[in-house]
Amino acid sequence: MRNRFTELFEGLLNSNPFKNYYKKNRLRPPGAATEETFMELCIRCARCIEVCPYDSIERADLFEKLQIGTPYVYPENKACYLCMRCMKVCPTGALNPKLTEGKQVRMGIAVINQNVCLNFLYYRDEMTGVSSTGTAQLCGTCYNVCPYTDEAIVMEKFILPVVTDKCTGCGICTEKCPATPEKAISIYPEGMPVDKNTGYFGRRSKVHGEERKKSKDALRGEKLLEEKQKIDSSDAKPDFEYNTENYDQEW
Amino acid sequence: MKIKRYRRTAQILTVFAIFFIPVLNVFELYFIKGTFISMDIGDAAMADPLAVFQSMIAAGRVNEYMLGSVVIPIVLMLLLGRVWCSWFCPYYLCAEFMSWLRRKLKMKAYKPKFAENIHIKQSKVRYIFLFAGLVLMAIAGVPILNLISAPGIISTQAMVLVKFHYVTFELVFVAVLLLLELFYFRFWCRFFCPTGTFLSFFRSKRGMTVRKVRTECSNCMSCVRSCPMMINPMTMGETSHCNNCGDCVDACPDNKKEDTLKFTFK
Incomplete structure (x- = not known):
């Protein structure tokens, strides 16, 4: 009974239109508390906006309900470069001033849309033997541009970019992603509730992984890739297990 | 030298600072940073006590960053009285400009006649407005009183103008207030401004106050006429309405002969 009441109460609180206003590619500055407490603590003094040397923190407009005046990072326009200046300036602790390194930041997590990403399309074409795009393009911009290379984004099979849980959500990959008009990689803000889109991407990656497991021998490109793996000499690559089942549960 | 001249200098310097601090920050000089909702000078953090109080209520917790940023303004307030409003607030300067404009246009504004109990009426309206705002804020769970803090809006808009080269719709609110200022004498500062109301809680009688030092004076009432907060400076200097602007000290004709x-400080 009590649980049901608390659930109802929490549900009412979470449906507060002034809080929990999540959106894809729309993040709080690094070190921000959870969205609810952030909205409580932020006094809209705009100091983080003033101090940002890259102009990546922007001020929310009047059209965003009571969010007006609060800071946002739109990684499609300008990503956060983790200079760690804004959180030292916050007077109320809405941005945690104890963070010192960029690695500790969790603004969100990057999710790759496998229907748009060139590498995944290429891999699928190789796998099925049918060219869907008519071209064979490989890019790997997100991997190169990531500030924590080989930690936050790992190249599986040396062509498939996969985001690990070390992703800080800084959004540099989103800013630099060449896919148009929709970005192939986008950031979902930290604490974003289970969303249709998020579930969709999670499901896609799961399906894709299962397909690959089933048709292991039938793959044409797979053997080629394995041969390519043998040629590679960098033993320093970290071992990464692409655990698709846990990936879905995290959301 | 008249106090008003010092006060005007301080006000114009603050308006200059509003635009100059973001310029410094654009050139990556971070010694002074912030807006009038909160500001850093070196390592000393200062914040609007009302803004911090709101986030304390909304979050239901206190941390050391909040307390640290409130100390300097409150100590200043206890020592010097509510000088923030009359000596530094950019909105106050605009309101004074509007009353000057009204005098130039020869308009008649609604200025009530002085009565001894006018401060009771004023404080009723002020406290009810602040309390209602705080209740609304607690329901929304968001510090919304910052959205109607006129000096905060002016300084953040100046910052946005310097850094991003645009101005948002919030400035219309201040413009409307200033237009109404033409018809109702100093109504925002006297009755509504939540920042000023909250700051007046920190007024101590030990700090700087206007007092009638001599027992006798010529009773010309020129100080009462000059007071922008519509109180009697001879008796009500210690109340929370007085913001130590010093207009009454300038206006007093007896001061030339003997200190009245x-x-x-007490």
Whole structure:
């Protein structure tokens, strides 16, 4: 009974239109508390906006309900470069001033849309033997541009970019992603509730992984890739297990 | 030298600072940073006590960053009275400009006649407005009183103008207030401004106050006429309405012969 009441109460609180206003590619500055407490603590003094040397923190407009005046990072326009200046300036602790390194930041997590990403399309074409795009393009911009290379984004099979849980959500990959008009990689803000889109991407990656497991021998490109793996000499690559089942549960 | 001249200098310097601090920050000089909702000078953090109080209520917790940023303004307030409003607030300067404009246009504004109990009426309206705002804020769970803090809006808009080269719709709110200022004498500062109301809680009688030092004076009432907060400076200097602007000290004709109405510390 009590649980049901608390659930109802929490549900009412979470449906507060002034809080929990999540959106894809729309993040709080690094070190921000959870969205609810952030909205409580932020006094809209705009100091983080003033101090940002890259102009990546922007001020929310009047059209965003009571969010007006609060800071946002739109990684499609300008990503956060983790200079760690804004959180030292916050007077109320809405941005945690104890963070010192960029690695500790969790603004969100990057999710790759496998229907748009060139590498995944290429891999699928190789796998099925049918060219869907008519071209064979490989890019790997997100991997190169990531500030924590080989930690936050790992190249599986040396062509498939996969985001690990070390992703800080800084959004540099989103800013630099060449896919148009929709970005192939986008950031979902930290604490974003289970969303249709998020579930969709999670499901896609799961399906894709299962397909690959089933048709292991039938793959044409797979053997080629394995041969390519043998040629590679960098033993320093970290071992990464692409655990698709846990990936879905995290959301 | 008249106090008003010092005060005007301080006000114009603050308006200059509003635009100059973001310029410094654009050139990556971070010694002074912030807006009038909160500001850093070196390592000393200062924040609007009302803004911090709101986030304390909304979050239901206190941390050391909040307390640290409130100390300097409150100590200043206890020592010097509510000088923030009359000596530094950019909105106050605009309101004074509007009353000057009204005099130039020869308009008649609604200025009630002085009565001894006017401060009770004023404080009723002020406290009810602040309390209602705080209740609304607690329901929304968001510090919304910052959205109607006129000095905060002016300084953040100046920052946005310097850094991003645009101005948002919030400035219309301040413009409307200033237009109404033409018809109702100093109504925002006297009755509504939540920042000023909250700051007046920190007024101590030990700090700088206007007092009638001499027992006798010519009773010309020029100090009462000059007071922008519509109180009697001779008796009500210690109340929370007085913001130590010093207009009454300037206006007093007896001060030329002998000290009558003065800023005193106790």
